[in-house]
Amino acid sequence: xxxxxxxxxxxxxxxxxxxxxxxxxxxxxxxxxxxxxxxxxxxxxxxxxxxxxxxxxxxxxxxxxxxxxxxxxxxxxxxxxxxxxxxxxxxxxxxxxxxxxxxxxxxxxxxxxxxxxxxxxxxxxxxxxxxxxxxxxxxxxxxxxxxxxxxxxxxxxxxxxxxxxxxxxxxxxxxxxxxxxxxxxxxxxxxxxxxxxxxxxxxxxxxxxxxxxxxxxxxxxxxxxxxxxxxxxxxxxxxxxxxxxxxxxxxxxxxxxxxxxxxxxxxxxxxxxxxxxxxxxxxxxxxxxxxxxxxxxxxxxxxxxxxxxxxxxxxxxxxxxxxxxxxxxxxxxxxxxxxxxxxxxxxxxxxxxxxxxxxxxxxxxxxxxxxx
Amino acid sequence: xxxxxxxxxxxxxxxxxxxxxxxxxxxxxxxxxxxxxxxxxxxxxxxxxxxxxxxxxxxxxxxxxxxxxxxxxxxxxxxxxxxxxxxxxxxxxxxxxxxxxxxxxxxxxxxxxxxxxxxxxxxxxxxxxxxxxxxxxxxxxxxxxxxxxxxxxxxxxxxxxxxxxxxxxxxxxxxxxxxxxxxxxxxxxxxxxxxxxxxxxxxxxxxxxxxxxxxxxxxxxxxxxxxxxxxxxxxxxxxxxxxxxxxxxxxxxxxxxxxxxxxxxxxxxxxxxxxxxxxxxxxxxxxxxxxxxxxxxxxxxxxxxxxxxxxxxxxxxxxxxxxxxxxxxxxxxxxxxxxxxxxxxxxxxxxxxxxxxxxxxxxxxxxxxxxx
Numbered sequence: 001x002x003x004x005x006x007x008x009x010x011x012x013x014x015x016x017x018x019x020x021x022x023x024x025x026x027x028x029x030x031x032x033x034x035x036x037x038x039x040x041x042x043x044x045x046x047x048x049x050x051x052x053x054x055x056x057x058x059x060x061x062x063x064x065x066x067x068x069x070x071x072x073x074x075x076x077x078x079x080x081x082x083x084x085x086x087x088x089x090x091x092x093x094x095x096x097x098x099x100x101x102x103x104x105x106x107x108x109x110x111x112x113x114x115x116x117x118x119x120x121x122x123x124x125x126x127x128x129x130x131x132x133x134x135x136x137x138x139x140x141x142x143x144x145x146x147x148x149x150x151x152x153x154x155x156x157x158x159x160x161x162x163x164x165x166x167x168x169x170x171x172x173x174x175x176x177x178x179x180x181x182x183x184x185x186x187x188x189x190x191x192x193x194x195x196x197x198x199x200x201x202x203x204x205x206x207x208x209x210x211x212x213x214x215x216x217x218x219x220x221x222x223x224x225x226x227x228x229x230x231x232x233x234x235x236x237x238x239x240x241x242x243x244x245x246x247x248x249x250x251x252x253x254x255x256x257x258x259x260x261x262x263x264x265x266x267x268x269x270x271x272x273x274x275x276x277x278x279x280x281x282x283x284x285x286x287x288x289x290x291x292x293x294x295x296x297x298x299x300x301x302x303x304x305x306x307x308x309x310x311x312x313x314x315x316x317x318x319x320x321x322x323x324x325x326x327x328x329x330x331x332x333x334x335x336x337x338x339x340x341x342x343x344x345x346x347x348x349x350x351x352x353x354x355x356x357x358x359x360x361x362x363x364x365x366x367x368x369x370x371x372x
Numbered sequence: 373x374x375x376x377x378x379x380x381x382x383x384x385x386x387x388x389x390x391x392x393x394x395x396x397x398x399x400x401x402x403x404x405x406x407x408x409x410x411x412x413x414x415x416x417x418x419x420x421x422x423x424x425x426x427x428x429x430x431x432x433x434x435x436x437x438x439x440x441x442x443x444x445x446x447x448x449x450x451x452x453x454x455x456x457x458x459x460x461x462x463x464x465x466x467x468x469x470x471x472x473x474x475x476x477x478x479x480x481x482x483x484x485x486x487x488x489x490x491x492x493x494x495x496x497x498x499x500x501x502x503x504x505x506x507x508x509x510x511x512x513x514x515x516x517x518x519x520x521x522x523x524x525x526x527x528x529x530x531x532x533x534x535x536x537x538x539x540x541x542x543x544x545x546x547x548x549x550x551x552x553x554x555x556x557x558x559x560x561x562x563x564x565x566x567x568x569x570x571x572x573x574x575x576x577x578x579x580x581x582x583x584x585x586x587x588x589x590x591x592x593x594x595x596x597x598x599x600x601x602x603x604x605x606x607x608x609x610x611x612x613x614x615x616x617x618x619x620x621x622x623x624x625x626x627x628x629x630x631x632x633x634x635x636x637x638x639x640x641x642x643x644x645x646x647x648x649x650x651x652x653x654x655x656x657x658x659x660x661x662x663x664x665x666x667x668x669x670x671x672x673x674x675x676x677x678x679x680x681x682x683x684x685x686x687x688x689x690x691x692x693x694x695x696x697x698x699x700x701x702x703x704x705x706x707x708x709x710x711x712x713x714x715x716x717x718x719x720x721x722x723x724x725x726x727x728x729x730x731x732x733x734x735x736x737x738x739x740x741x742x743x744x
Contacts, residue, residue, distance in 0.1 A: 003448060006471075006744050017471040017744045051686060073687040076375060093687065096647040096658065096703055099378075099389040118648055121702050149688055150648035150656050180685065275468040276490055276522040284522050286468065289715045291743045295661050295684070312667070313552065314423060314714050315445040315465065315743070316521055330493050331468055342686050343661045347718070349741050369721050369740070371663045371687070372378050372389045 005350045007359045014333055016359065018273040019287035021348040022335065023246070023363075025355040028267035031245050035264075036065045039239070042231040047071055047090060047220065049242030052342045054367035055351060056084020058245060069112065071240045075103045076370035078113065084366050088112040090220070092176055092240060094142070094150060096122055100372065101129035105137065114138035116176045118152045123163050123170070130169030138173035139164045140220065143205055145198035147181040154201055158208035165214055174218030177202050178240060183225035184296075187255050195229040202235045224264070228257055248341040250296040269302060269335040270344065271352075272317065274328045283328050285309070285317035287336065292317070293343035299336040304328070309336065377722045379731045386705055388731065390645040391659035393720040394707065395618070395735075397727040399637035403617050406636060408437045411611070414603040419443055419462060419592065421614030424714045426739035427723060428456020430617060441484065443612045447475045448742035450485065456738050460484040462592070464548055464612060466514070466522060468494055472744065473501035477509065486510035488548045490524045495535050495542070502541030510545035511536045512590065515577055517570035519553040526573055530580035537586055546590030549574050550612060555597035556668075559627050567594075567601035574607045596636070600629055620713040622668040641674060641707040642716065643724075644689065646700045655700050657681070657689035659708065664689070665715035671708040676700070681708065 006017035013022070039046050048062045050070040059070045059081055069088030072078050078089045088111065095104050095115050107113055108130070117123050117139050130137045141160045144151030152160055157175065164172040182194035198221070206216045222230035222239035224247075230236040243251055246268035256263050272287035289312050292299050299317070301307045306325025311318040317336075321327045328334060338344035345351075346368055353361040378389035385394070411418050420434045422442040431442045431453055441460030444450050450461045460483065467476050467487050479485055480502075489495050489511050502509045513532045516523030524532055529547065536544040554566035570593070578588050594602035594611035596619075602608040615623055618640035628635050644659035661684050664671050671689070673679045678697025683690040689708075693699050700706060710716035717723075718740055725733040 003452075003741055015471070017469065019743050080375075094647045097389065097645050099387070118650060119702050125703075144650060148654075149685070149690060150650055152650065273469050275466045278490060278516060278522055278524065282520075286744075289665065289667050289712075290718045290741075293661065294667055313521070318521060330491050331497075346662050347741065347743070369375055369662075369719065371391050371719070372658075 003349050005362045007352050007362065009359050009361055011359050013271070013354050013357050013359065016271055016352055018271050018333060019291035020271045020352050021345065021350065022269040022271050023351050023353050024267045024269065025353055025360060027265035028245060031247070031264045031267060032061060032065050035241065035244050038228065039231055044231040044236060045238040047238050047240050048245070049092070049240045050081055050367070051077065052242035052246060052345065054080070054345055054365050054370065055363050056081055056086060056366050057363040059084065059086045068238070072367070074370055074372060075100050075107065076372055077367040079103065079107055080367035080370050082107060082111045091115045092178065094118060094122055101125060105129045105133040105135040108135045108137055109133070114140055114173050116140045116142040117160060117164065118142040118150050120160065120163055123160060123167060127167035127169050135169065137170050139170050140174050140176045140218065142176040143201060145177045145179045145201045145221065146194060147179050149180065154205040154208060157205050158212065161209055161214055162212055172214060174216050174220065175202060175205060176221065177219055177236070178221040178223065179226065180223065183223040184250060184254065185225070186253065188257055191226050192229055195226050195233070199233045199235055206235070224251060225254055243341055246341040246345070248296070249300045249337045249339045252337070266337055268338065268341055270299065270338055272334055272336055274330055274332045274334070277330050280327070281321045281323065283319040283321060285319060285334065286315065288312045288316045289314050291347055292336065292338050293340045293347065295343060296340035299338050302335040302337055304334060375721050377734045379724050379734065381731050381733055383731050385643070385726050385729050385731065388643055388724055390643050390705060391663035392643045392724050393717065393722065394641040394643050395723050395725050396639045396641065397725050397732060400617060400639035403619070403636045403639055404433060404437050407613065407616050410600065411603055416603040416608060417610040419610050419612050420617070421464070421595070421612045422453055423449065424614035424618060424717065426452070426717055426737050426742065427735050428453055428458060428738050429735040431456065431458045440610070444739070446742055446744060447472050447479065448744050449739040451475065451479055452739035452742050454479060454483045463487045464550065466490060466494060473497060477501045477505040477507040480507045480509055481505070486512055486545050488512045488514040489532060489536065490514040490522050492532065492535055495532060495539060499539035499541050507541065509542050511542050512546050512548045512592065514548040515573060517549045517551045517573045517593065518566055519551050521552065526577040526580060529577050530584065533581055533586055534584055544586060546588050546592065547574060547577060548593065549591055549608070550593040550595065551598065552595065555595040556622060556626065558625065560629055563598050564601055567598050567605070571605045571607055578607070596623060597626055615713055618713040618717070620668070621672045621709045621711045624709070638709055640710065640713055642671065642710055644706055644708055646702055646704045646706070649702050652699070653693045653695065655691040655693060657691060657706065658687065660684045660688045661686050663719055664708065664710050665712045665719065667715060668712035671710050674707040674709055676706060
């Protein structure tokens with residue numbers, strides 16, 4: 001059984017069933033254009049991260065505005081994007097395990113695909129899978145540029161690049177150098193310092209590669225919080241922002257970059273209904289943990305002063321209402337700004353596209369749940 | 373595009389693609405039998421909550437062991453359960469909004485269905501929807517028995533019961549009296565005190581109903597943490613535990629009830645692969661926020677001393693390894709105990725049923741994402 005969408009094209013926003021993921025088309029389209037415009041002078045390529053939206057319809061619009069391809073994190077995600085018409089995908093992550101590798105090399109024969117590696121055993125497994133399938137895989141070596149998660153330090157990364165270059169079935173395609181921990185540092189100064197260190201690690205690695213006669217055609221990284229810093233660095237050739245298209249409450253807490261024209265707008269909301277009014281200062285919404293990710297904080301109530309979302313349980317969200325506030329009534333529909341867009345989108349099958357208060361289209365979150 | 377399952381029946385556990393939701397069949401079956409056995413003497417009916425598992429295959433096994441029906445929280449969840457063969461569903465929650473009400477009364481003509489209400493405006497809307505469809509709906513009034521979320525206090529609940537009884541298309545079917553906040557109080561003494569207060573609120577309400585000549589045929593509530601207290605109360609006629617079939621790390625932190633034979637076992641795990649080994653004391657798993665809910669704490673690493681899951685990001689889980697521990701190697705597959713089973717199950721399309729280290733079956737999480 002497939003789940004029904006919460007709306008049909010043409011109905012009014014207030015008639016959409018809830019909870020529902022709402023995309024306000026006007027700020028969304030402005031965000032896409034602002035991103036393209038902000039990179040025009042830099043000569044740096046844009047490869048938006050599709051792990052945020054998991055939606056081929058959005059990826060195709062990013063490509064139409066000049067993106068060279070998209071990133072994703074998982075093989076099943078790449079499969080959904082390719083099935084939706086995307087021809088160039090970087091899996092900006094390691095792929096470990098036999099079943100995954102078989103799918104990866106099969107997909108590499110149907111689309112322009114690249115993958116990352118940070119361990120010699122994984123490079124050997126990638127080479128074995130590619131040669132067994134008669135495929136050729138582009139491999140980027142992941143460098144740890146300060147986030148302390150995956151990735152190799154410069155010397156080990158240079159050795160891995162040599163191993164990739166020498167492996168049948170593989171081609172060394174550059175460095176993955178994403179500083180994830182820097183994206184939500186609140187001040188621009190902190191973010192700039194973190195990206196300075198990332199750039200230094202990249203430079204150290206490319207110098208080692210050059211000493212071994214290995215050309216590094218691509219250095220890719222950067223997210224919505226820092227991509228202008230990578231783009232201005234002179235060493236990154238490509239940036240990977242994802243959240244900019246949708247935005248969330250956590251990105252909203254960042255001090256914006258100095259160029260105010262680059263501020264991205266909230267375009268993603270969760271629409272929820274007041275399903276209980278048990279007390280004068282308490283209302284309960286029908287959207288809880290299964291409709292909103294809370295890892296980066298609770299959602300914000302949009303455009304309603306003095307009403308706060310204070311507790312999420314599985315299917316409920318509790319609102320606290322100030323005595324002076326206009327209290328929402330039973331059946332009222334409110335818009336919430338999710339704390340973190342990526343895992344919130346992953347909870348929904350449909351994106352309800354809204355323009356001027358009407359549903360314009362329903363887009364499937366085709367890679368929703370594509371975790372392996 | 374429909375997502376492929378991470379396994380086929382017959383393969384070994386270590387060949388399952390990851391991250392994957394694993395159900396160990398032996399402890400799962402023992403949990404189901406223990407629940408049935410623990411209620412045998414009480415005469416109280418068992419109506420397991422299906423919001424935990426969202427899986428008709430599990431619901432049918434609960435019914436086969438004597439459950440009178442199941443609970444769920446959403447209309448779309450009820451639709452998925454009925455489509456999967458479940459004939460008796462209590463939506464233990466309010467249903468507010470026109471689209472939802474149309475679906476509700478349509479479903480009520482195909483299955484034995486009941487719904488809750490805690491507000492006179494909602495009772496009127498339920499009556500209007502039922503009469504418009506020529507349907508007849510069983511309505512339970514939700515009593516706030518101390519959880520401070522939804523539900524009316526005793527006097528208002530008694531008035532709502534009168535309103536339901538007087539409404540065309542509706543039938544007053546009893547009281548919903550679930551104390552959700554009591555389920556995770558750590559000591560049995562605290563839980564017993566909370567349920568004593570819930571029982572007193574129920575008694576106050578049934579006395580008011582009796583004074584108005586309204587019979588209360590059903591009092592339903594109780595979860596895995598407290599259901600034996602409700603069952604022993606003399607006022608509850610039905611209990612609604614859900615998590616007992618699967619269990620999670622948060623329930624594992626409860627001090628068990630005195631009757632040790634009633635302890636439920638962990639049967640649900642998330643299988644994850646070590647995808648990066650960037651440092652001697654750090655490993656990275658391929659299961660993060662999109663494969664594991666973290667609202668009730670991070671997952672526990674099963675059966676591996678000195679290895680802790682310390683950080684979840686969208687697609688990664690960081691493990692910290694004690695110097696004395698046997699460090700997992702790249703490609704190793706580990707079992708994780710989710711912090712909270714309900715929202716973790718909701719992230720996956722498939723339950724991989726495992727017995728003796730082999731995949732026995734794949735069950736669809738048919739109501740995954742059924743949030744409206």
